[in-house]
Amino acid sequence: MPMAPPPDFSSLSVADIARLSETDQLPPVERWNPTHCGDSEMRIARDGTWYHQDSPITRTAMVRAFSRILRREPDGAHVLVTPVEKLDIAVEDAAFVAVELKAEGEGRGSTLAFRLNTGDVVTASADHPLRFVERDDGPRPYLLVRGGLEALVARPLYYELAERALAGDDTPPGVWSAGAFFPLQPR
Template identity: 65%
Template sequence: MPMPPPPDLHVLTMDEVAAAIAAAIPAPVERWHPAHCGDSEMRIARDGTWYHQGAPIGRRGMVRKFASILRREPDGGYVLVTPGEKLDIAVEDAPFVATAMKAANGRVAFQLNTGDLVIAGPEHALRFAQAADGPRPYLHVRGGLEALVARPVYYELVALALETDADRPGILSNGAFFPLEPA
């Protein structure tokens, strides 16, 4: 059965974003522990493009379906997991990319390249790492999986952080404060 198209973050109110997140039923990947079956021959590039055997996967619905069964292993690796099999998948940086954001009513919501929605807060922390090419912001999505915040969205975050009256620039969302400085 095809997945429904993802919602458009920009036309939703923050309450509608929260309702869409609450209505989503994630696959229980943390409960699935089949024997390791091998390599998926898949890779997720730093820009969020999914590849299979070196060719990009062009069907967005297929990427969304694969993303729904992605899990981070205790050793830091990534797997695609179902009740019957577990396959390694290479991830160059983070498995998701936050491509849009919206701030309202004390919350900051993000839309991922997969269409999923996440509101930053205590369970979905923002962190800022320092890299050779500058700060690299990440958003915790679920189960150790993160989204790299796309550069244009990062600039929106910085502008939002500079609007606050805090002693140090940061993002306040859902009752949690995330300083812009790298950890």
């Protein structure tokens, strides 16, 4: 059965996005524990591009399908897992990239929803926190997606978050979403 394409993010309200993310039926990868079978010869580049044997995977549906069987192991490694096999996949930074932001409300009443490069949607919350890491090339914001898998928040979205944080009166500056506060200060 083919997977349905993701909905048009721009046409959704934040409430629609929250409902979609709650009802998304992902495979139970956390319950699958097959014997390790080797390397998938795949990698996810820092910009979110998926590669197989150094060739980009250009079919969006393929990337989306693979992303749904992606798991992060307790040692931090990433694998593609099915009930019968487990294959390593190299991840240069984060498994996903948050490429679009929709914000509703102000201050403590804000809700921030993100669309990922895979078409998935995630609302920042206590269960899906934002964190900020300082690197030599500047701050990098990350959003917890599921099971230790994170999305690097694209630079333009980081600027939107910083603008929201600086417009508020919180000390330290930060953003609110779904009742949770996320300071912009790196941890």
